[in-house]
Amino acid sequence: MPPNALWIACLPAYGSSTPEPAGPWLARYGPQPVLHEDGWLLELSASQRLFGGRAALLRRLRHEGAALGWGRLGAAPTALAALAVARATPAAGGFGHALGPDWSARLDALPASHLGPARPHRPVLDALGLRTLGDLRRCPRAGLARRTAPGLLQALDALYGQAPLALPGWQAPERFHQTLALPAPSAETAALAFAGQRLLGQLTAWLQQRQAGVLHWRLGWQGRPAATALDFRHRRPTRDTRLLRSQLHDALARTRLDAAVDGLWLETVHVVPWSPASATLLPDRPADDALSWEALLERLSARLGPARVQTVQRAAHWDPARRQRWRAALQAPLETEGRRGSDHAAAAPALALAAMATLWEPPWWLPQPRRLDTGPDGHPRLKGQRLRRVLGPQRIATGWWDTPVAWEMGVATSADGRCWWLHRHAQPGPTSPGEWRLAGVYA
Incomplete structure (x- = not known):
């Protein structure tokens, strides 16, 4: 076990609404979220320094988890230990940890039922007086193996970091398509924008896990034809949450629904591999928060309408006045621009x-x-x-x-x-x- 190992476990809080899938959310902070038993696990040893250190990262996860319905969080040096600590938190929500040099002693005081493989053997363990995880660790292994299944000893070793634990990582689906039901039917732009932001958060997490950027995505209304959905196009692959959110707000501001909708759906149409922009090699250059040309065209197209934001494209023609072809800025380039019947563009000498x-x-x-x-x-x-x-x-x-x-x-x-x-x-x-x-x- 690495000396700075850190695992986080997330469980839903009882009494709250059905939480959103934790895989896309956790994928923002680590490469391999894991769904194990009744909770989600994520190893944060390599990524904690990218978010301001261990304490800052744990505070951030606790705040976001509570907003998404995953209100019970536990942190520990091993995956099963973090899951056991999360199970010891209050049912309504809370955060616990077993970190530091004495983390195993804190783990010893937890009930034995907080270890998943021990639950089926609870009557036997209670009869033997083994009520805590420390009791299980101090019990002779040969006697414990005769009265339980071999998987219990293997899980006990993995709990205390004495054996590895094979956990299959979560993989994002090939195509993103998520729906979100509204608390009540609504046609108000503010309510739809708030719900759309939650779907965009899942989209950006999915894009990060897939190492991809989106060129074309759609937002539609549940129970309505797909033709009424809003289309969003980008000149370059993006997964910038601020850009996607601003386009969504601008498009919804121009949209008028004839009736209230019960929910939203968001799907990707065209996704390509994405790589970040190269950082500047000039150390004294200040950060530039200005919009790029592509981002400006996308925001103007969302605000004014795609047909009102156009760009010019050169075409071969003998007449100079017909060498310019105007089209929507976000429209895909035509493969044979200018080859239209009587224009004779291809035949221009x-x-x-x-x-x-x-x-x-x-x-x-x-x-x-x-x-x-x-x-x-x-x-x-x-x-x-x-x-x-x-x-x-x-x-x-x-x-x-x-x-x-x-x-x-x-x-x-x-x-x-x-x-x-x-x-x-x-x-x-x-x-x-x-x-x-x-x-x-x-x-």
Whole structure:
């Protein structure tokens, strides 16, 4: 047994509601929670330093356990000892421990029935006067073995750390799907958000145990069609509780239910392996609490709606105005963006794209080009002011792959220093080119 061994055992408090599964909760603090007999066990020797030390970790587990329905906790250097100490706590809830140099002496004073394999032999042990764990340890082993099962001696040795104990670890399911019944039917956002936070806590614990991050998850209502569920998407795998919680609150704030619901369910749709971000190598760099670009897009999409937060994607096309494709920021990228019927994007000649690569294309295009007036000199004017050409015009001809059209395009600047993208038909009529139109804006 390691000198700093620490096991925690959790039992439900009597008289409380059915507790939540302890496996996902305990998986936040150690890699292998164990369901053994009537309680959950977890070895904390390696992880206690990560949570501020032994005392701070035990206080945290006691507080969280009481909130989740696991109000009886015990701590000891071995798994069975922690379980025996937890069984000695008050039925309504409490915390006990057998730690320190005299931990075995504290264990000796506990009733023998607190050792699971001793319970079936309680009448025999009472008749022999063996009422405490210390009595069992001091009893001759040969006589005890003849009157009980061999498993009792093996459990007794494991109880005091004199023999190993094989415990199968808890494994998170391949797919997360949990339901939560509400205390009363409700359509209030606050009640649904509180219940959803409990499901998110289970989700993040499941993700940590699986070493995974979620890209797509859903929150729905019990008794309602799955089509009414809320969908949440992320650009990168995440298991950040704060981010998930903020998205949930923003989405519920925009949701209006036509009737009260009895409960919620939460499930994962797309989960991938997750690895933490690399820490900075600069020791003097302060912690940065600002949202990342992906987190900002996700929060805005949850608050405003996915259709109102869009991002641009480049597409191959001879026409510069059609090289931008806008889509929802959280939408999965299209595999063949731009290959749609008459667009002929895939057929755009490489020479045309290479010729336009040197032209300064605008980041923002107007929904409809705006016609510009021209003065006596034929130069385009904006609000009566002459625009000064700074680049172009460059001639683009569609050639054989589309209706034969020739365009002249260029960049001009106004008196206030703003830049504009102009274009016109190079040959709209038999003698003169077409009128200039304002098509793009430079922010």
